[in-house]
Amino acid sequence: MKYKPKSLTSALIFIVIVVAFILLLNYLGIGTLRSATRRGYVGKEGWSSWSASYTLLDGRLQHTIRPETDTLHVDVETESGTISMEMKDADGNVIFSESNIETSSFQVSVPEKVDIVVKASRHKGSFSISSPSDGAVQSGHIFLYGEEHASKEILDKEFELWKTYYSDHGMRNLFVELPYYSAEFLNLWMQSDSDDILDQLYQDWVGTAIHSQDTMDFYKQIKRECPETVFHGTDVGHQYNTTGERYLAYLRENGQDSSEQYRLAEENMQQGQYYYQHSDGAYRENKMVENFIREFDRLNGEDVMGIYGTAHIRIDGMDYSTNTVPCMANQLNAHYGQALQTKDLTLVDGAYRVDTLQIKGKAYTASYFGKTDLSAIFPEYQYREFWRLENAYDDFKDCPTTGNVLPYNNYPMEIEKGQVFVIAYTKADGSVTREYHRADGNTWQGSLVTEEFRMEE
Numbered sequence: 001m002k003y004k005p006k007s008l009t010s011a012l013i014f015i016v017i018v019v020a021f022i023l024l025l026n027y028l029g030i031g032t033l034r035s036a037t038r039r040g041y042v043g044k045e046g047w048s049s050w051s052a053s054y055t056l057l058d059g060r061l062q063h064t065i066r067p068e069t070d071t072l073h074v075d076v077e078t079e080s081g082t083i084s085m086e087m088k089d090a091d092g093n094v095i096f097s098e099s100n101i102e103t104s105s106f107q108v109s110v111p112e113k114v115d116i117v118v119k120a121s122r123h124k125g126s127f128s129i130s131s132p133s134d135g136a137v138q139s140g141h142i143f144l145y146g147e148e149h150a151s152k153e154i155l156d157k158e159f160e161l162w163k164t165y166y167s168d169h170g171m172r173n174l175f176v177e178l179p180y181y182s183a184e185f186l187n188l189w190m191q192s193d194s195d196d197i198l199d200q201l202y203q204d205w206v207g208t209a210i211h212s213q214d215t216m217d218f219y220k221q222i223k224r225e226c227p228e229t230v231f232h233g234t235d236v237g238h239q240y241n242t243t244g245e246r247y248l249a250y251l252r253e254n255g256q257d258s259s260e261q262y263r264l265a266e267e268n269m270q271q272g273q274y275y276y277q278h279s280d281g282a283y284r285e286n287k288m289v290e291n292f293i294r295e296f297d298r299l300n301g302e303d304v305m306g307i308y309g310t311a312h313i314r315i316d317g318m319d320y321s322t323n324t325v326p327c328m329a330n331q332l333n334a335h336y337g338q339a340l341q342t343k344d345l346t347l348v349d350g351a352y353r354v355d356t357l358q359i360k361g362k363a364y365t366a367s368y369f370g371k372t373d374l375s376a377i378f379p380e381y382q383y384r385e386f387w388r389l390e391n392a393y394d395d396f397k398d399c400p401t402t403g404n405v406l407p408y409n410n411y412p413m414e415i416e417k418g419q420v421f422v423i424a425y426t427k428a429d430g431s432v433t434r435e436y437h438r439a440d441g442n443t444w445q446g447s448l449v450t451e452e453f454r455m456e457e
Contacts, residue, residue, distance in 0.1 A: 035060050036120065039414050049338045050116065053126035055414065057083070061118045067131035072108045074129050075141070075341075076101045081123035088115045103164070130338045140303040142296065142336060144175075144329055146310035146344040148372050148412075149209035153352075154345050155218040158307055165305050166226040173299055174222075175232045175292065175306035179240075180268040181247035183233030184261065188250075190223055190231075204242045209373050232304075234291035236284050237272025244269040281321025288312065289331045309376070313342045314409075320377060346372065346412045357387065357422060360455060365390040366422065369413045380428055386412060387422040396420050396438055399456055405449040406437060417441040421450060 036059025044051050048068045052061075058081075076083060078101065087096040090113045103125070116129065145161065147154045165171035176183060182201060189197035198219060205211040222229050237244055244265060251262045268291070275284045296304060306313075308328065311320035317327040326334070333340050351367035358364075366387040374381040406423070408415045421437045437450035 044338065046338070048131040049129060051126070051128035051130070051338060051341065053077075053341060053343055055124055057081075057118075057120040057123045059120065061120075062116065064113065064115045065129070065131065066113050067110050069131055070109055070111075072110050072114070072129055072131055073105070074108060074127070075105045076127045077103050077125040079124040081125075082121045083123045083125070083127065084119045085127070086117045086119075088117075089113065090115075105169075126341060126343065128338065128341060140296075140299060140301045140339065142304055142306065142332065142340045144306040144308060144313045144332075144340065144342040146313040146342065146346060147307055148346050148370075149309060149376070150212035150215050150373070151346075151370075152214040153370070155214055157345050159218060159221055162222065162229075162305055163225060165303070166229065169303065171303050171305060172228055173230050173232060173302055173304040175234055175295065175304055175308075177235050177308045177312070178231075178233035179235055179237045179243065179272065180233045180291065181237070181244050181265045182239070183231040184265070185243065185247060186219065186231040186233075190227065190229065195220070200246070201243065204239045208238070209375055232295040233268075234288055234295055236275045236287050236291075237268040237270070240269040240272040244272070281319050282325045284321075285312070285319040285325055285328055286331075288328045289335075292328065292332060293335065310344050310346050311377075313344065315340075315342055346370075351388070351413075355387065357389070359389075359422075362395070364392055369411070372410075372412060374425075375428075382426045382428055384426070385424045387424075388413070389420040389422060392420040393418045393438065396436070396453060397440075399436075399438075399453040402452045402454060404435070404452040405442075405444045406452075407444070407447045407449050408439075409447070411450075415439050415448070415450065 036057060038054055039056035045063055046065070048065055050063045050065055072087075074085070076085075082100050084099040085096070085101060086094060086098075087108060087110065088094055089111045095110060095114070096108045118127065143161075143165070145158060147158065162171075162174060178186075182204075185197050185201055189195070189201075198216065202211065202216055205215075247265050248257075248262065248269075251257055251259060251265070256262055271284075271287050274280070275287075292306075311317065312328040314327055315329050315333045317330055319325050319327050325331075329340065329342050352370050353368045355366045355368050356363050357366040366389055369386040369388065371383045371385040373383050375383070411421075417439050419439045421439075423435045423437060425433045425435070427433070435452050436455065437452050439448075439450045442449060442451060
């Protein structure tokens, strides 16, 4: 191939342009420099704000922002590990520096341009650095947590989170994946001397994922230890012919058949009727967003916590049943921006226990990562359980695959290439089927997936 001076000149010009562009981004505060290990990381790097949540952050991140006011609001959540933060002005002067930051909120006075460095050592949690527009009506913060319905381990986590928000931050409003009228009944029960109202709700929930004594205990613990809690139900009208009708009857008996509560309950029941008549998951997701916005905007800037199934709280997710509209948190993020923070509580860093599984006559160490409920999505199934076979990839890497894939985000833990998994599906009739999957680093429709393989005879 002959040397072409013109090509060299073009290449040099291209390199100069790229370097200049990178320098411009750095000057403007667009882009983030990092030298860190990140797992389960969801971040938003903006012109005047920066936030991230993750299951593991280890190393250094740097981002430059241009605040819209002279004050930055900082929220840090620390579950484990350590996190430090330093802020400098345009001349390199340190204007803020703090090490080993625990869960807290604070404000920092800042100039027009701020260079922020975050250093973390195996930190699990989140941080949010925001600069609300001067003079704007301030929205409260929204902390959404994703759950597996009726899981005792997750319910315990949710209660501890709510108790912390309630006791340490004065939060009172708890949003839940229930119909409007179910939450209103919970609020009436909170003021009652008996559990009759809760017991009636429990009977209405027969056949659903939340019909569980652990769910009952969760609500009773809130009543005992956080008695000023106000529930907000933002789902469509499930149990419209039982709970819904009973709530309308209660309002009529108390002369409130012309009240806003009556109107909202009727509207919510109509949502439920439409959803069940048409099996329209996209409709449900959109209505959950509308209901959430209505309830949240009435609180005039108060902070709230919300508890929803994991399918509804992924900021970049779509609705799980039709995959045609953005999921609830995705839409709320577009509406509220930095005010929203989400976290999936079903993701686990360590196994619940370690089992031994016999496969083709060989004993394998198998880390057990729990189970996820499937009944709301696939009525023919109850749940599926996950094991990771340790140091097993070489034994199964050549087994033929079936074409059946499972995206990484369906697993309750982080997935790495070269791992092998056992997945047990328990059906509605109690029967169990087992699949074997391995992570070869393959993708399907743009998502990393594991693929089922067959055991060779």
